Amino acid sequence: MINAYEFETARLGFRRWKESDKEKFASMNRDCEVMKYFPNKLTTKESDDLIERFEKHFDEKGYGIWAVERKEDNNFIGFIGLLEIGFEADFQFETEIGWRLDKKFWKMGYAVEGAKACLDFAFGKLQLNEVYSFTATINVPSETVMKRIGMSKVKEFDDPKVPVGSPLKRHVLYKIDRP
DSSP states (O other), X not given: OOOOOSEEOSSEEEEOOOGGGHHHHHHHHHOTTTTTTSSSOOOHHHHHHHHHHHHHHHHHHSOOEEEEEETTTTEEXXXXXXXXXXXXXXXXXXEEEEEEEOGGGTTSSXXXXXXXHHHHHHHTTSOOSEEEEEEETTOHHHHHHHHHXXXXXXXXXXXXXXXXXXXXXEEEEEEEEOO
């Protein structure tokens, strides 16, 4: 079988989204552990809408949030990719790197491996000067990935999309510059 990967690592393939990803993605987004650091779990429609948003971003910007497969068995493991920051902040319109993996694939180094490949894509093919990442201050696992891929903490801020009083309101912002 020939895969249409836009790029790959030793273990992972990065590709556009397929219809067959929708059910697995929706299941992931309904999982309490996967969505622990987000204000809400997502409905199937919200998951499908998110894929549409990712695909529209590809069409408009030429890059986006990739569906990621484990190459050894072509298993969809989640997403890793790049997205323009859309909410109002002093870093609005910059590019963020983000990831969300199915919990079956946690603690295997996939997030770090995939994020490093996305940074290579961002700084190489896209010639971006900097990439940001952010998460709730209590999301230590994601913050650890940010550190492991060479990002540095810039500041903390309140995410305008998160309700006041939520333990997820306060966020950390990380950044990495093109080498």
